[in-house]
Amino acid sequence: MARLSNQDGPANQDGPLNQAALSxxxxxADWLPGRLADARPVVTVIGDSILDGWWDGTIERFCREAPAPVVQVQRRDFAPGGAANTAMNLAAMGAQVRFVSLVGEDSGGQTLREQLQSAGVDVSHVVSHPEMTTTTKFRVSSGGQVMLRLDDAAAEVPADGLRRMAAAIPGALTGSSAVILCDYGAGALEGAVRDAVLQNLGPQSGGVQADESRTDRREGDFPPARRNTLVVVDAHYPGRWASLQPDLATPNAQEAATLLGTEFPGGAARCPFVEAHSDQLLRASGAGAVVVTLDREGTLTIRPNSASQKPATHRTWARPQAEKQASGAGDTFVAALTIARAAGLPLTTSVNLAQAAADVVVHRPGTSVCTTEELAKHLRGFADTALTDFELARQVEEHRREGKRIVLTNGCFDVLHRGHTRYLNQAKQLGDVLVVALNSDSSVRKLKGPDRPVNHEADRAAVIAALSCVDHVTVFDTPTPIPLIDLLRPDVYAKGGDYTPEMLQETEAVERYGGTVTILDYVPEHSTTAVLERIRSTGEAPQA
Known part of the structure; x- marks a missing residue:
């Protein structure tokens, strides 16, 4: 029988990678990054290289020539940026990375090569050209504040360099599990390079729109290098790669607005705006799925929905902290998303993992990468996160003072499945802070029978807490969550299932202080009971 616990990892964890289990x-869970690293997918990154510089010092006076501060530089740090940072993140998470780019025969190009090579990235496909200037972005800061950024780039990318880079592409693609196109408008994906990408990866006869699993792709539609290869487009202007029909496009809000030919609203209105224009984004990008990154507001994934004309969506929420001089979290996100998909994880799980990886690096100054160990540690931090009633009440009151809307829901959440994640994402959208109250092990046994729960309450709490849509988790042992409702007084009490508010004991307690009860969609085909019955009857977990 396949293992039931998401905490235990795929079956035969100590043996070869079980890709079917990952799917x-x-x-x-904290074992997941290590399992992805064990997969060691070959990922080719093609795109614009940048060398990021971070110069930090002290300011004690202004210069005589102008009212400008004099920064006495005390520290100089350099890090690969742009497509090179994506490659660095992939290598740090265990992928075998081939990098295709164009740099100058200058100190910036040499530094990029050395740092990439020391990280284990294959730079044999990187072209150095005497007429090329390596793009550099040097930031000068003091006291945690960036004072100035100095950018240097080629006025014109040499055509001969592009031809040499294009010639390297077929060899770099051989045997790749995934390809990422990092097109930031610096010129490395123009001319001969663009032609080579389309020739080696684009549809040969019109092609077909692919879904997330790419099962509808006919072999005759794409060249050999594209078959069974995940193609991800991370571009400032993703529409220019629509004819490639990528599997994934990852625009940020500004890039998505460019795709739509319109301006985005600000703040919390951005996500509903993206969802309302999901059809247009899929068509304009030509992608099988679009993941729109929204900075502090997380991401929204859009993909075709075979059961409805309206595209399916999946939301993640970032865990932002105080602003820092961070750069490159988007590169980390794309890298983690790609390695997860290349290793066989479902799209929604891959996006959740990518959000967690981005959360790791966004809290650091400078341009940095997320390693397998750091991502595992980050996820492990959720393993003991069930709050006591007292601590939860204190944090909820703090959120309320900040004007945030509190949502409470409860359930067993035993064997986590898509129905759970969809429900919790819906609950999060009812407010600003989502609190999930888990039935204790003893109460689950009373409700479900002596063979439940499958997973201990500490394990269930850890898995639920790791979801980006969940802000706080607690465990309750009473017959109903009414005592917790009386303590927290949430603005919204959400419940999933075939209920009406009048059928719930909790409704009276919520309405007594002016709260709202909301009934969310129930997904019977993805119920825990259905999952367990399928496992017991077939010995295998149902496909996601």
Missing amino acids: TQEGL
């Missing part, structure tokens, strides 16, 4: 993995 059904819905929740995040």
Whole structure:
């Protein structure tokens, strides 16, 4: 029988990677980054290289020539940026990375090569050209504040350099599990390079729009290098790669607005705006799925929905902290998303994992990468996160003072599945802070029978807490969550299932202080009972 616990990892964890088990993995757990690293997918990154510089010092006076501060530089740090940072992140998470780019025969190009090579990235496909200037972005800061950024780039990318880079592409693609195009408008994906990408990866006869699993792709539609290869487009102008029909496009809000030919609203209105224009984004990008990154507001994934004319969506929420001089979290996100998909994880789980990886680096100054160990540690931090009633009440009151809307829901959440994640994402959208109250092990046994729960309450709490849509987790042992409702007084009490508010004991307690009860969609085909019955009858977990 396949293992039931998301905490235990795929079956035969100590043996060869079980990709079939990964393909059904819905929740995040600390063993997952290591399993992805074990997969060691070959990922080719093609795109614009940048050398990021971070110069930090002290300011004690202004210069005589102008009212400008004099920064006495005390520290100089350099790091690969742009496509090179994506390659660095992939290598740090265990992928075998081939990098295709164009740099100058200058100190910046040499530094990039050395740092990439020392990280284990294959730079044999990187072209150095005497007429090329390596793009550099040097930031001068003091006291945690960036004072100035100095950019240097080629006025014109040499055509001969592009031809040499294009010639390197077929060899770099051989045997790749995934390809990422990092097109930031610096010129490395123009001319002969663009032609080579389309020739080696684009549809040969019109092609077909692919879904997330790419099962509808006919072999005759794409060249050999594209078959069974994940193609991800991370571009400032993703529409220019629509004819490639990528599997994934990852625009940020500004890039998505460019795709739509319109301006985005600000703040919390951005996500509903993206969802309302999901059809247009899929068509304009030509992608099988679009993941729109929204900075502090997380991401929204859009993909075709075979059961409805309206595209399916999946939301993640970032865990932002105080602003820092961070750069490159988007590169980390794309890298983690790609390695997860290349290793066989479902799209929604891959996006959740990518959000967690971005959360790791966004809290650091400078341009940095997320390693397998750091991502595992980050996820492990959720393993003991069930709050006591007292601590939860204190944090909820703090959120309320900040004007945030509190949502409470409860359930067993035993074997995590897509129905759970969809429900919790819906609950999060009812407010600003989502609190999930888990039934204790003893109460689950009373409700479900002596063979439940499958997973201990500490394990269930860890998996639920790792979801980006969940802000706080607690465990309750009473017959109903009414005592917790009386303590927290949430603005919204959400419940999933075939209920009406009048059927719930909790409704009276919520309405007594002016709260709202909301009934969310129930997904019977993805119920825990259905999952367990399928496992017991077939010995295998159902496909996601």
